[in-house]
Amino acid sequence: MSTVGDRQILNAARACVLAAGVHETTFNDIARRAGVSRMTLYRRYSDVGSLISELLGREFARILREHTQIPPEAPPDPRPARQRLVETVLAVVEAFQEDPLMSQVLDAEPEILMPYLFNKFGSTQQIAIDLLAHRLDAGHRDGSIRAGSVAVQAHAIVLTVQSFIVSASASGPVPADRLRTELSLILEGYLRPCAPGTGAQSAAG
Structure with a gap:
């Protein structure tokens, strides 16, 4: 994944966590906000927790x-x-x-x-x-x-x-x-x- 893609996904994850909280944030939410498919996230992260850890x-x-x-x-x-x-x-x-x-x-x-x-x-x-x-x-x-x-x-x-x-x-x-x-x-x-x-x-x- 490109650096731009990484930044886009992490920015989306940050916005989702701030808006809905940790427990209410899902891959669907992050993918929708980032403008990528959910499978793109699954290829990069095992779950929401690992994505938030990278964030x-x-x-x-x-x-x-x-x-x-x-x-x-x-x-x-x-x-x-x-x-x-x-x-x-x-x-x-x-x-x-x-x-x-x-x-x-x-x-x-x-x-x-x-x-x-x-x-x-x-x-x-x-x-x-x-x-x-x-x-x-x-x-x-x-x-x-x-x-x-x-x-x-x-x-x-x-x-x-x-x-x-x-x-x-x-x-x-x-x-x-x-x-x-x-x-x-x-x-x-x-x-x-x-x-x-x-x-x-x-x-x-």
């Missing part, structure tokens, strides 16, 4: 890139790298929490997310790992982030942030903005260089 992968990548890309003409940012990293992560978490498609899926059928949390680590999450690596390296160089393995630190951050995105609906009455404040404290404490004389050891490279 989520695209949405994850879009949100990450929209909130982390730095325009080429942007002036140098004078803030310490740790501050830039934490604020970027919080912006991404807020975008995920407020995204209408993510809200639909998390409220109706969060198990659809499971492949992206377990089976497919190294695809969707790898985008986040790569984005974090540059910021972590900058923090190591300017001294605002404690020494350690960039790869290990990036994976630790992704695993922590995933729980704030996926499990936020299980937090009951705690507002999302309060949770993000706590996440910022967690990240700041994890990344801050150890104070001299504390005896704490940095992570192995």
Whole structure:
């Protein structure tokens, strides 16, 4: 299937989920909205769940890139790298929490997310790992982030942030903005260089 065809189908699936919800979206609905036959969808996807999973992968990548890309003409940012990293992560978490498609899926059928949390680590999450690596390296160089393995630190951050995105609906009455404040404290404490004389050891490279 062509790239244009993929985009057309995924856009149709997104519109259907937002209009009718996860459980009420069918292949017939998506095919009708996309202007393709139902057999076209069956040749590409085993069921609606697998189609929505691919849609989520695209949405994850879009949100990450929209909130982390730095325009080429942007002036140098004078803030310490740790501050830039934490604020970027919080912006991404807020975008995920407020995204209408993510809200639909998390409220109706969060198990659809499971492949992206377990089976497919190294695809969707790898985008986040790569984005974090540059910021972590900058923090190591300017001294605002404690020494350690960039790869290990990036994976630790992704695993922590995933729980704030996926499990936020299980937090009951705690507002999302309060949770993000706590996440910022967690990240700041994890990344801050150890104070001299504390005896704490940095992570192995």
